[in-house]
Amino acid sequence: MDFSIGELARRTQVKVPTIRYYEQIGLLAPPPRTEGQQRRYDKKSIARLAFIRHARELGFNIEAIRALLSLQDNPDQSCNVADRIASARLAEVEDRIASLSALRTELQRMLEECACGRVAECRVIETLADNSHRHGRLAES
Amino acid sequence: MDFSIGELARRTQVKVPTIRYYEQIGLLAPPPRTEGQQRRYDKKSIARLAFIRHARELGFNIEAIRALLSLQDNPDQSCNVADRIASARLAEVEDRIASLSALRTELQRMLEECACGRVAECRVIETLADNSHRHGRLAES
DNA sequence: CTTGAACCTCTAGTCACTATAGGGACTAGG
DNA sequence: CCTAGTCCCTATAGTGACTAGAGGTTCAAG
Known part of the structure; x- marks a missing residue:
């Protein structure tokens, strides 16, 4: 049910250092860690990262993606902003x-x-x- | 007959810091200086910088421009490379x-x-x- | 001679990563 | 339990082509 950063990378086609970078700039929430400080992800992480990846493919910049993610997290808002x-x-x-x-x-x-x-x-x-x-x-x- | 970096910038529509940058990376030869160390350019500099500017407008990267400039300097070569x-x-x-x-x-x-x-x-x-x-x-x- | 614009060098910042160094953690086999 | 090998960790620096800023100097006009 939970897996390593390498596994997440394989499942989303996003490179490992890029995932860490997204965490560092606050696009991805810091995941739980093992005792040895290794990151563990779940299925939700895949969805979120896939969203980011698709948005990047469409050429949205990081700030735009930040806004789009926050819209996704608050589905009651008007989608004018999106x-x-x-x-x-x-x-x-x-x-x-x-x-x-x-x-x-x-x-x-x-x-x-x-x-x-x-x-x-x-x-x-x-x-x-x-x-x-x-x-x-x-x-x- | 010779003029300042600001004048060169005006005549080529290339910004002053960009001109200094091109000199730093070796796209433009270091020009002579006044006693007070200010750069002085001549008409040839305009031509060279206009060439660079046009090439940049066409999206050639710096390495390509370096090659194109060296072709221009050696007009006896075949233009296959260009x-x-x-x-x-x-x-x-x-x-x-x-x-x-x-x-x-x-x-x-x-x-x-x-x-x-x-x-x-x-x-x-x-x-x-x-x-x-x-x-x-x-x-x- | 004074003012003020233009000039100088050097360093750091931009964007979205990517690469490297130098180490620690986890897993499978013996 | 030990080892080998793969994965993972942080931190820092590099990419391309500039751009911005600090802090100081020089030039041309009046």
């Missing part, structure tokens, strides 16, 4: 897709135009060196 | 777009299905808590 968090994340994802699509286009153009001879006439290098282009913001990935 | 770096970046961008598109779909579904009443019946929270879903890799943005 909606707002998820909508904000959706907006971020859409922005990101848009800016990456622009990058893709520029990279493709660079690569297509390169005759691939000497660097001296390479479009890739030339494009980068060209200082007469639009200045968007930096890519973050 | 092509390979750019192609690798394009592949990354395409992967990223694909995985973000999947996230977008999942977030949209979550939000559409939420009747937005109490958290107890909120699809957003429920979806996250549902442990019977596909396990892709974590989103990195």
Whole structure:
């Protein structure tokens, strides 16, 4: 019925140091310990950690997950807050897709135009060196 | 003909501490200094920094930029290397777009299905808590 | 010569982990 | 009971690409 951190890691696909890290930052409650100070988890821990993992997969940051967990713990509240968090994340994802699509286009153009001879006439290098282009913001990935 | 770090920052839209950082990690050569140890730059510095900035906007990492700069400095080489770096970046961008598109779909579904009443019946929270879903890799943005 | 903006170095903080060092605990077999 | 091997523990430092702050110096204008 209760098991080690390694077992929890296997069952949730979250690495052992990551689990300890989540405990340290207060995302996971400190579990009971054996006499020798080893952590022991139960089924509830799996559910909670799976929740966190799924939220991370969707790209929610730790603060957002903290908020989502506290909503899960208080199911009588309105879920407006959850909606707002998820909508904000959706907006971020859409922005990101848009800016990456622009990058893709520029990279493709660079690569297509390169005759691939000497660097001296390479479009890739030339494009980068060209200082007469639009200045968007930096890519973050 | 030569100017301060602040002026270089204004002309390239790269922040002053970032310029010093690039020098520290060896992307920019240490410029000459005034008697009082202040950096003085010339037009070439603008070109070099603009190149770096553009490459960063396209999401190339520092190591890739180091390689691209050294290609620019040796224009007699084949530009295969530049092509390979750019192609690798394009592949990354395409992967990223694909995985973000999947996230977008999942977030949209979550939000559409939420009747937005109490958290107890909120699809957003429920979806996250549902442990019977596909396990892709974590989103990195 | 004085003021104030811009410059200098150095250190630490960001995010969400990941890696390493140096040890202790638990389990299965002999 | 002993040992071997695997797992577990804490604590600290490192990642990438900056950004922020402290505390002090230099420059250009008036």
